[in-house]
Amino acid sequence: MSVTNEEYRPLIVAFCCNWCSYAGADLAGNNRLAYPADVKIIRVPCSCRVNPAFILRAFQRGADGVIICGCHPGDCHYTSGNYYTRRRMALLFSMLDYLGIEKERTRVEWVSAAEGAKFAATMNDFCKTVAALGENKRLEDLRCKK
Amino acid sequence: MRKIAKSALDSLFAAMSESKKVYLPVDGEGGARYQLWTEGTVLSEAVNTVRSAKDFFFPQTENLVEFKMEGKKLDVIDVRRETEDFVIFGVRACDVRSFDILDRVFLGAPVDTYYKNRREHGVIVSLACNKPAETCFCQTFGIDASAPAGDIVCHMTDDTLFLDAKTEKGEKLLATLEGVTEPCADSAADEQKALIRSRLDKLPLKGLTADKFGGDKTKEFFNDPAWASLSESCLGCGTCTFVCPTCQCYDIKDFKTADGVRRFRCWDSCMYSEFTKMSAGQPRLTQKERFRQRFMHKLVYYPANNEGIFGCVGCGRCLAKCPIQMNIVKVMKKLGEGGDKND
Amino acid sequence: MQRIGVFVCHCGTNIAGTVNVEAVSDALRKEPGVVFSTNYQYMCSQAGQDIIKNAIAEYKLTGIVVCSCSPRMHEATFRKTAASAGINPYMVEIANIREQCSWVHKDTLTGTEKAIILGRAAIAKVNLNAPLTPGQTPVTKRALVIGGGIAGIQTALDIADAGFPVDIVEKKPTIGGKMAQLDKTFPTLDCAACILTPKMVDVAQNEKIRIFSYSEVTEVHGFVGNFDVTIKKKARYVREDICTGCGACTEKCPQKKIPNEFNLGMDTRRAIYIPFAQAVPKVATIDPDHCNMLKNGKCGVCSKVCTAGAIDYNAKDEFLTEKYGAIVVATGFNPIPMDKFDEFAYSQSKDVITSLEFERLMNAAGPTGGKLLRPSDGEHPHTLVFVQCVGSRCEACAEKGKEYCSKICCMYTAKHAMLTRDKYPDTEVYVFYIDVRTPGKNFDEFYRRAVEEYGVHYIKGMVGKVSPEGNKLKVQASDLIENRQIHIDADLVVLAAAIEPDKSARPLATMLTASMDTNDFFTEAHPKLRPVESPTAGVFLSGACQGPKDIPETVAQAGAAASKVIGLLCKDQLTGNPCVAHPDEMMCSGCSNCEKVCPYGAITYVDKEFRMPDRTTKVRRVAQVNEAVCQGCGCCTVACMSGAMDLKGFKNEQIFAEVDAICR
Amino acid sequence: MTNTKRMKEDILRMSGVNPRKCMKCGKCSGTCPNYDEMEYHPHQFVSMVEEGRLEPLLASKSLYTCLSCMACIERCPRGVEPAKLIEAVRLLKERQKDGNHLTANDIPARIDDDMPQQAIVTAFRKYTK
């Protein structure tokens, strides 16, 4: 039996707002709270910078899950950005679900700069959920597969 | 000529499928379209498929070449593969003519090897139109729907399908079907042909002629004032182009894949504002100019370069599908009328 | 194509312990655009920075990727390094391979793999970076203070002291605010007027300060450094420049029975009046609602007695527009109305009063000349009951009160109780409290003195009912410590009414696009770290408009706001955040969606003439971003359907490139 | 779950009161017109229920000296509604007394023409376990 038979690892793209969630991720690091390396973070100024097209693009390019992290509602550095995020993503996720795309592959989570533990826990949980779903087939672009 | 009972069509397709893939029109959501035959697939009786048969030789998107980069090293990969033999069954007379028109573009020098490869491997089995529709005007371009061209020409009566091989390719294929077909007189389908001809005579667009158009008519029509009103409400979408069996314009684009770049071509439409965009922009800046281009190409420019053959086959798809019901018939009738002097 | 240098930091073993830094720098060397890649023990050290600087010179780098700790740690450091080596600081991107990689992953293989991917994403982004230059806007070196209470006065004085001109806009005829109405101040018991009025005089005499009294702000346009403010000077019918404040008119005016606001209606004033003796500016004002001359043209006494000829019955409201670099909001507070608190009989008995009314009763310049007399019959009260928390700390949904603690009541009630006992030892003073909150320097000592030295009866419990009976007020209350219900026949009941922001604050906040909480207090830019700034750049907060405050806190905050203003006005130019939204005008459809979501009002629309691709010219409505106001959240970029709006430094194509690099 | 705990939950459910909202100001007791007749006062009801000291309450005649005038509800600055809590304790007591005071069979005999339907239902609900 071959030892190279690797366990399936999902690819997770995390969009983190600069002021809360990115700092929360840093705090998770400071406290050495482990979470899977499957998570790759992209820094955005605010969660409201995340265009639905970015999310679809990530899926197209082979991501298996996309998570958007922002300040808790009411705590946005820009006062109202995450309120718009909340609406946009509620609608987008509902639409993806309507198209039969697994809703567990997308998530929005509010993580403050103080919530390093929550960040790590969220990522652990999300990775587990997505790993259980397996590879993203319903929003894949065959051209982007190796 | 050979024949087979209509009830035994399945065995015919099964026999064809033994050596080649067989595609045929199948009814589905939104109309008929070509599908690979498998056990149980039923031939559509629709007069036309929504998309034309040009897809088989000139697909909507097609990979041309791939580039792979590792460090500073660049590999160029030819993605062409020898196509498998295939049969397109049930092609109407108009669509069969469209292949001639495409051939003149893609097989003339320089030869488009991607197209040629597919063309060589395809066997065209045409089928005469029993019930030509009100939108049909193939007669305008000298096409006889009762006697289409093709490698094998078929006629269907209520109970029998007649097959007549017209080319070497066709004869070869027909020879493989001897087990399921039986021979018959060459005149066996004549009655059906006559019926079709009588029906063609009654079509509402029967009287439409293209006589006033042709390769030498650029000056006559280019500045016709009617273009303005004809194109007035054109949305600039690509529906007419994409359902047209003879539109052959494409764009070449690059797509970044996981580990390189894939260069592909895809259909383009002269109706689009981005069509043939160059460093200085699109040469045809208004929808009127783009609209004119499409119809002038079909009726004047194409014949000019191709011994007077028109670039339209009268299949009527654009008549049925245009969101605003503007189409080549209206254009042909309106042009040269001399009205619309306002612009 | 950029020429990119990649610098991988070991961070001692912080990174190198879990990430094979050599492998990372080798792998990233092969990425498109990368011409140089290296690793070093501490990139942020001087030696590390020198490596970057030398590489910039040697390899003519145009972009830098540092794989190191979080950009929140050292992005600024490396940007400075790049700038000092002559490339634009915004051509630097950080791949966070410490906090988000080496510290959270245990295994070297996965750590290294992820570090490479993060590095690749940063390289992909830098490839599309463009040099950014922060916008510069000039600063109008003048400040506006809205509100002339102690907060506004202190802010104005401090700003003027630094040499900048300041205008104070006060809606009342005089500055001074609530503090002018106070008698003594806790915990030192010095007289409010004695410490406030000199400051008012300072304001009046300061060359740098202009006072717009009896005026209101009606319009605010512009942005930090460049506000255009319209001020309405209400007609006072007395020429401010001529009136000497002699008071002859106020003596002769025949309209005598007008409730005097300054004494909270406990005595009367004339139709032409000066609010109080130390008013600044000390000029008379005609109350148009009560002046016979203004109402029906019959009188004119004041005009006859005015030797200066200052009376002008034809005066009109004046509007003037001024430019300011900074705006300080100091709109202060008011006690909430007591008419919803039937149980305390405030509207039934004149002898139930609020604490602010009590201040006036105790004040030498008050309606009773400083003698504590009952408003109803002018008798000396013997039994006084103070009720704390009236309208404070109420349930959120309760309509009559406020959810918050008004903060100042415990201390002023202790003061009132103490002063009463001090002046009138024959009185019995009861204070009903829920908690006594005295966090402040010498505050608890002060409260203890009231109990221990002055014998004030502090009773833990709440008054349930006050009913006037004869000339007494029957007070029914609970005494929780004794577990009994007590009944007191009081002569005077004083209610410590909750305080709320002034009603003028809400419309002002709208004009300033400054945010407010549900209680109409202005919100700070950050509750801990930027407590005197509003989230709207250039708008600062001073005093109780931001939350309940006592005088020392107000003065401290006023000074802090002033120093922030001074810091702003000291600059000739304001350097903005270069990562701002930017519209592609040819793509913009003018739909206004971006304008709707912008939290800062940074987007406006203009009609502009364009030369179109079809060689015609066309006037189109397009979005404009005020770069001085935009904070760069990027909300507009998603609201924009046509993709015309993009965010510099976080462009769509940059984020797409990062996504692509990560998902490769 | 202990008996007390269950009783407390019953009281809270029946009354819909959250005693934790109480800030112990005593205004309820300050406003109570029948204070002196009550062994335990409104504010005590609130804190004793919260602390689970139900036995003394259930044994006390205060249950019946509360006039249900609702003054405490009206005055409470935190919206705790002590009178509802007292009513709930009273109800609990009634229901505990030998279980059912009323069975369905008792009803026909007690009906008279003037009694509103609602009163029967209410009584049935109150006096039956």
Add this chain to the structure above:
Amino acid sequence: MQKVTRDILVNKAKELLANGTVDRVYGWKKGEFAYDVTPALFKSEKELDEFVFGDFCGANVSKYLVAESKKAGGKILVFLKPCDTYSLNQLTTEHRVDREKIYAVGIPCEGMLTGSALKDKVDSVLSVETEGDTVKVETLYDGVKTFPASDLLPDRCRNCKSKKHVTYDELIGEDGEVLDSGRFDEVEKLEKMTPDERFAFWQGELSRCIRCNACRDVCPACTCEKCVFDNPKSGLENKAAADSFEEKMFHIIRAFHVAGRCTDCGECSRVCPQHIPLHLLNRKFIKDMNTFYGEYQAGEVVGNRPPVVNYTKEDIEPSEAVKRGE
């Protein structure tokens, strides 16, 4: 079917041209067959001879006003069905049309037939006549066929949301009411399916897309100067459907871009040459916005703020939003 006749409209147009209220008229021109009328601009009384009106005049001409209202000249006369008026209002809200340049005459609508819906039922149509609610279709091979109109009406008319004109300068006939339509029934049916069924359904529908852009180009909400899908700089550009992802991307993003702005006029589904029920995507967003953020009808009032560019502090969380119906 239609209660207004060509003559009423032509007379109105002539009157308004003559008294100078307008200097051009948007209307319809006759085609080759009964069903292929084309929207057209008429600039003089004489040109109006070619003006036709009937049961196939269903195209929403509001979109043409984006370009037309910016041209020099006087006002443009348009005849708007109730559903078209919502589009006009929405375009006015977004400053895409100059409402001052438009003279809108509201006309009642009894539901409009479309060529494609007709030809789903009947082949080789020679002529179509309507009498009351009966449609008589003369065919080439099957003689004359009769249908109740409701059988031939497209979904947007069977589930008409409103017969009320929300904006007009003049009204012909009586104004109607906002209707309690079953337009979300189909969406609900899909929502009740399992995710696998939904995926199969949409995969089947969207895979037919040929990216002709007709849905976009006819849509009165899609009036961008340049669509992101045409703009190489947007990062989303793609010209022709290359694989199943591109089709989904296009339709999801397009639906998202028109969310809160789509008036549910149904033009997208009318023009789709592949009969993809595109309105079901838009209606999903409309339905979600209604349930999540309160009833909202785009175009009902000029200046309304669509839910996607608005918020409340108590909005539903995305995780809750996808839980609905579970």
